[in-house]
Amino acid sequence: xxxxxxxxxxxxxxxxxxxxxxxxxxxxxxxxxxxxxxxxxxxxxxxxxxxxxxx
Numbered sequence: 118x119x120x121x122x123x124x125x126x127x128x129x130x131x132x133x134x135x136x137x138x139x140x141x142x143x144x145x146x147x148x149x150x151x152x153x154x155x156x157x158x159x160x161x162x163x164x165x166x167x168x169x170x171x172x
Contacts, residue, residue: 120133142159146152 121130122133123130140159140161142157144155144157147154147156
């Protein structure tokens with residue numbers, strides 16, 4: 118996704134590409150106790166990139 122932003126001090130517009138922060142979490146049943154104590158994993162993915170000023 119591309120987002121166009123404007124710098125207030127210089128009134129220059131920039132295109133920001135792929136600015137995101139994602140969190141994920143998964144859970145599966147435990148082999149012995151089932152859903153009472155599930156095996157859980159979680160993490161965070163973050164990235165952002167930007168392009169130069171627009172014309």
